[in-house]
Amino acid sequence: MTIASNLLHQHIQTFVGNNTQWQTLIADDLLWELPYAPSLGHPARLTGRQEVMNHVTWFLEAVENFRFFDAKVYASTDPEVAIAEFSAEGLIKSTGRVYIQNYVLFLRASEGKIIFLREYFDPVQAAKALDTPILGIES
Incomplete structure (x- = not known):
């Protein structure tokens, strides 16, 4: 197991179940990209611990x-890069x-911490559950 794949496993295991532990996994300057989130009125990127924690707390x-x-x-040939597919409910x-x-x-690590996340999800599923319109789509 690589550094990044281990961190990715820990991210999945602790994000909800032990968020205090999860917070020890992230770097203070974490960049979290959410390319499809703007269609829900959420930011496309979260920069730094405070922005990340504000969004995580809301979620x-x-x-x-x-x-x-x-x-x-999935581990990469680069020990500081890993990718995961997973479901949630x-x-x-x-x-x-x-x-x-x-x-x-997608996760990138440095010095044993998560420094970058890029998360892809289906905004239609999120919009239905949140009962919110998808921005940019006419009703």
Whole structure:
């Protein structure tokens, strides 16, 4: 197992289940890219611990019984790069709707910390669960 693939496993295991532990995995200058999030009115990138934690706190408060499953983590020839595919589900508290999602996540590490994440997900599934319009699409 490489440094990055180990961190990616830990990210999946602790993000919800032990967020305090998860916070020890991330670098203070973490860059988290969410290319499809702007279609939901969320930022496309989170820069630094404070921005990341503001978004993570919102997410963890918005979703109940969130869990990841069917994770497949792929090590790269670069020990500081890993990729994962996984699914997740939870209940959106404000709507009472179940959120089911598939993710692809790219991770880059440096000095044993996560310094970069790029997360791909289906914004349509998120919009349905959040009962929010997808920006830029006419009704």
